[in-house]
Amino acid sequence: MSLVMTSPPAAEPVTVADIKAHLRIDDSDEDILLASLLLTSRMHIETALSLALITQSWTLRLDRWPRGRSLELPLAPLRAVDEVRVKDASGAANVVSAESYLVDLAARPARLVWNNVVPPAPQVPAGGIEIDLSAGFGADGESVPAPLKHAILMLAAHWYEHRDPSEIGTNGARIPDSVSSLINPFRTIRL
Template identity: 45%
Template sequence: MSLTLLSPPGAEPVSLEAAKAWLRVSHEDDDALITDAIITAREHVEARTGLALITQSWRERLDDWPRRRLSASGLAVSLAKAPLLSVEAVRGRERDGTLSVWDPAEYRVETCEPGRLVAILPFSLPRPVVKAGGIEIEFSAGFGETSDDVPAPLRAAILHLVAARYGADRGEGGETPPAPEIVDRLLAPYTQVRL
């Protein structure tokens, strides 16, 4: 399996101005440092939760439909990033390397949590012809286009991470500290449990 970011978020879930207000920084000397901290914090939150915070486009390549993400009936598969907004295409790789599109009339997209593809009876999830990278799914995920679309606890976690990194980078704590304990509590409701 591989997951490739096709279109990064057009904004950050926390603006530079919001982060500076949180940090009580009024000068512009550290704007680049704070911006880097925001990006790093967002990436940390997204990695911990499996969520896309601001709308972004992805391509997932699979060898086969992942068993741990299949429904009990085998007719539905959840996608790798949430919250799912849309599925642009599902393709299968043929033996000659070309990609064939799975007819959208044969499946529906559920954008609930977790977002998933569901084969419409009498159809089923197509079997890959080629086992290595035989399935490609292009989809969009995220809470929305702006920071206001992102749940407040996730934005708060980012602000706490930015503050920890900013303090360390300014020499107030040596090397970058681990994520503050409050970040764990803020992210807990959004973290996917893996069995």
């Protein structure tokens, strides 16, 4: 299974002006660094939580369908399954009719459930199934929950203050506990 971004978010959940206010910076000398820290912080939090904060598009690639009638989709909050394709023996991707499945957006994680049909089997040994997904809280930062926006600000501020290279696993490389506390309610718990 692989998940590939096909369309990045059009905006960031927080702006350079937001982080400058958070850090009490008045000049614009470090705006490029701050923008980079915000991007990195957003990506870190999205990866840690399997979330998409701002609406973005992804393609999920599978070798074969899992057993059972449903497939858990690994990105939240899922907005839509845009298309499902299965490759034939020549490698051509054929679109699966949307009437063949339903998308359970209320489930966490969201699921693709087959409508009393057997899903078409891919005819290639690897990457024979492609599912186009749209995920995110909304098109701009206003739709992102405030605790996640604050976690981005705090993480960017932490990395701004701790610029020295540090070895992974040391205290200097640790994510602050306050950031973890803010994002924990958004973590998917698996039993």
